[in-house]
Amino acid sequence: MDTGTHVVMGFAIGGLATLDPVVAESTATSQSILIASLIGSQIPDIDTVLKLRNNAVYIRHHRGITHSIPAVILWPLVILAVIYPFFPEANLLHLWLWTFGAVILHVFVDIFNAYGTQALRPFSSKWVALGVINTFDPFIFGIHIVGLILWGFDFHPGYTFIAIYFVIFIYYLIRFQVQHAVKTAVKKRIPNAEKIIVSPTIKFYQWRLAIITREHFYVARAYGRSITIFDEYKRVEIPDHAVIHAAKHDKNLAAFLSFSPVYRWEIDEYEDFYEVKFIDLRYRSNGHYPFVAVVQLDNEFNIVGSYTGWIFSEEKLRKKLEIIPD
Known part of the structure; x- marks a missing residue:
C-alpha cells in the first residue's frame, strides 16, 4: 500500500489496542503503543531509500528482505529498543504484541497489491502478489480517515476500528469476486489463455490485463466483465544471440x-x-x-x-x- 494508507493503519492499530485491558489501564502503555504502531506500520518500507542508490537495486530489493519472515520478527524488537527507554512504565509484553501486529499488518496488506512482496523469504524468493487491491485504494484510505474523525469526536477507537475492519474484510471479499469475474470474462474472450495477470487500478471496476497464450501476448483493460484488447504481440522466445x-x-x-x-x-x-x-x-x-x-x-x-x-x-x-x- 501507499505511505498514507500505512500511516492511517498505524493509527488504527493504536486505536484497536485500547480494547486490550492492560493497555486501557496504562497511559504509558497506550501512548507507547500508538507511537510504536505508527513506526511499525512504516518500517518495512525503509528499503525505499535504496532508490537513492539506483533503480536496479530498488527494483530487485524493494519489498524483499524487509518484508520477509525474519524481518517481521526483527522489526518489533528494533522498535522496542528505541521506544521502551522513553516509556519504562509501559507493559513490555503488550507493547511488543501490538507493535508486532502493526508490522504484520503492513506486510499482509502489501500482499494484495499487484507489486506484492517476498513475504515467504527465506523459504521462498517468490513474489506473492494477489493483485486485488490497488497500491492506493480510495475506499480503504477514506474509511480509515472516517475512523480517525470519529475518534476525534470521542467515539471509542477500539470499537470504531473493529467495525471498520469488518467492513474492509467484506470489501476484500468483494474485490476477489470482481477479480474472479474479470478472469472468467478473459477466459471466454481468449479461451487458450495460459496465464492472466490482473492488476487493479484506482477505479473499482477497471483492471489492467496482461494475457499470455502459447503464441501471443495480449494487453487489455477490463471494465467489469467487458474486455477491451489494446495490443497483441506475437510471443517470440528470446534468441540465443x-x-x-x-x-x-x-x-x-x-x-x-x-x-x-x-x-x-x-x-x-x-x-x-x-x-x-x-x-x-x-x-x-x-x-x-x-x-x-x-x-x-x-x-x-x-x-x-x-x-x-x-x-x-x-x-x-x-x-x-x-x-x-x-
Whole structure:
C-alpha cells in the first residue's frame, strides 16, 4: 500500500489496542503503543531509500528482505529498543504484541497489491502478489480517515476500528469476486489463455490485463466483465544471440527480469552499437509502456550504457542512457 494508507493503519492499530485491558489501564502503555504502531506500520518500507542508490537495486530489493519472515520478527524488537527507554512504565509484553501486529499488518496488506512482496523469504524468493487491491485504494484510505474523525469526536477507537475492519474484510471479499469475474470474462474472450495477470487500478471496476497464450501476448483493460484488447504481440522466445547473453550480465536488465513476469524484447543494431530493450506489458498508460530495461553495447558486446525504470518519453530515456543514436 501507499505511505498514507500505512500511516492511517498505524493509527488504527493504536486505536484497536485500547480494547486490550492492560493497555486501557496504562497511559504509558497506550501512548507507547500508538507511537510504536505508527513506526511499525512504516518500517518495512525503509528499503525505499535504496532508490537513492539506483533503480536496479530498488527494483530487485524493494519489498524483499524487509518484508520477509525474519524481518517481521526483527522489526518489533528494533522498535522496542528505541521506544521502551522513553516509556519504562509501559507493559513490555503488550507493547511488543501490538507493535508486532502493526508490522504484520503492513506486510499482509502489501500482499494484495499487484507489486506484492517476498513475504515467504527465506523459504521462498517468490513474489506473492494477489493483485486485488490497488497500491492506493480510495475506499480503504477514506474509511480509515472516517475512523480517525470519529475518534476525534470521542467515539471509542477500539470499537470504531473493529467495525471498520469488518467492513474492509467484506470489501476484500468483494474485490476477489470482481477479480474472479474479470478472469472468467478473459477466459471466454481468449479461451487458450495460459496465464492472466490482473492488476487493479484506482477505479473499482477497471483492471489492467496482461494475457499470455502459447503464441501471443495480449494487453487489455477490463471494465467489469467487458474486455477491451489494446495490443497483441506475437510471443517470440528470446534468441540465443551473443548480444543478448552479454546484455543479461547488466545489473539493470537483471533487476528487470527478476521482477517482470511478462515482457517483449527488441534488438536494434546501429552503426557502432547495439541496443537491447525489454518492455514490461503490465503497465500500459495512454498507449505507452513506461516500465523498461535498456542495455546498449558496442560492437564487441561490451556494455556501454543501461537503464531500468519508468520512462514516459524517448527523449528522457536517451538522456538517462547518455547516448543518442542518429
